[in-house]
Amino acid sequence: MPQRTMGEIVRDQRPLVLAPTATVSEACAAMYARKVGAVLVADDDRRLQGIFTGRDAVRLLAEGLDAKATAVAAVMTRSPTTLGPRATAMDALLLLNDCGFRHVPIVDDGRIVGIVSRYDFRAKEHARLDEETGFLEAMR
DSSP, rough: OOOHHHHHHHOOOOOOOOOOBHHHHHHHHHHHTTTTTTTEEEEETEEEEEEEEEEHHHHHHHOOOOOTOOOOOOOOOOOOOOOTTTTHHHHHOOOOOHOOSSEEEEEEEEEEEEEEGGSSSOHHHHHHHHHHHHHHHHHO
């Protein structure tokens, strides 16, 4: 079975994208409304600037910052690790697993194409990841 590419997985996706000037409160409200765990932060040309996640929101609250007065640019992860549209499902799953990420932006020439999380992959892809990581662990 040929591996799916990121381009195939995000083909019909409309990722949540906000400007760096959006407030954390606006980002959280948008995430809640769309039932997603991350916002891609981009300029007017959809060039990725960063990613804001639920983890960032928790950190903001723990630090006592005001969500209505703080721009996402102040608390987002800048220049996040990304994959291109030709990367495979296994490339993404290995990255998510190895780095502990929950989301990976998909970009082409710096412009946002979509975003993936563990939930975007099929059971067969997860099983293959388990096989590969189990094999690698046995080799150590």
